[in-house]
Amino acid sequence: MYSGANVYSYMNGRPPVFIITGEQGQCKTTFLHQVLGLIVGANVRVRGIIAPGHVRDGRRSGFTLVDLATGEHEELCSIDPDPRCEVHGRFYFRPEALAFGRRALAPPDPRSTDLLVVDEVGRFELQGAVWADSLDRLVGHPHPPMIWTVRRRLLHTVVERWNIKNAVVVDVGAASVMATADAVMDAVWEWREAQAFSRVTPAAPQADCIPCLSLLVADAAAAGASQNSPIILRRCYSP
Incomplete structure (x- = not known):
């Protein structure tokens, strides 16, 4: 059912859904953040959410929600009781943060979004x-390539629940951040070419360019790569 992180295909005309998976506490969000750090310098238009967690006394105590399109953030949930909140498991989810996240996950305009991120599906x-x-709305509409994070033991259930036929599973225990970013960039580039080709008016020529090398080198170092590691360079995308 699944392809490796360096292989993907548009099955049934659909872009791939990259699923970053691992055990609880295995740094799926960190891996995702490193992948995004390697591709944002290539002018990729990203929408969606990322949810870094917080730890208190050695246990997960809550999550912050970040809108990747705007950089705005909200406290999503906490283990601290709050009568205003929705209770799921041991977490109290703030209603304003849930509304914030749902706005960030509204079905995107395919002409202005290259990549959609959902951290996490559980x-x-x-x-x-x-x-x-x-998620129901996203998979029910034409969408760009997506990245989801999913706990390993829930992987098959999530894929079946949302009928994902084109999953590219990335196991954080074995996968390379650089190779994953390269595969995501390939999917983004194919998506952009498909969108440009489908327009009635010809798309403006897109010249090759080199993104900010200092940023990409810093991001590669943060991802554990040496300064001599190859930098992922792709075409700049027009707004």
Whole structure:
């Protein structure tokens, strides 16, 4: 059912859904952040959410939600009781943060979005809560390549629940950040070419260019790559 991180195909005309997976606490969000750090310098138009977690006394205590399109953030949930909040598991989800996240996950305009990120899809979504309705809408519409993070033990259930036929599974225990970023960039480039080709008016020529090398080198170093590692360079995309 699944392809490796360096292989993907548009099955049934659909862009791939990259699924970053691993055990609980295996730094799926960190891996995702490093992948995004390697591609944002190539002018990729990213939408969606990333949810870094917080730890208190050695246990997960909550999450912050970041809108990747705007950089704005909200406290998503906490283990601290709050009567205003939705309770899922041991977490109290702030209603304003849930509304914030659902806006960020609204079906995108395919002409102005290259990549959609959902961090993370888990047991609450499988129970029909949190981002479940947003995911239903996303997979029901034409969408660009996507990246989801999913806990390993829930992987097959998530794929079946949302009927993902074109999953590219990236296991953080074995995958390379650089190779994953390269595969995502290939998918983005094919998506942009398809969108340009489908327009009635010819798309403006897109020249090759080199993104900010200092930023990419810094991001590669943060991802554990040496300064001599190859930098992923792709064409700059027109707004």
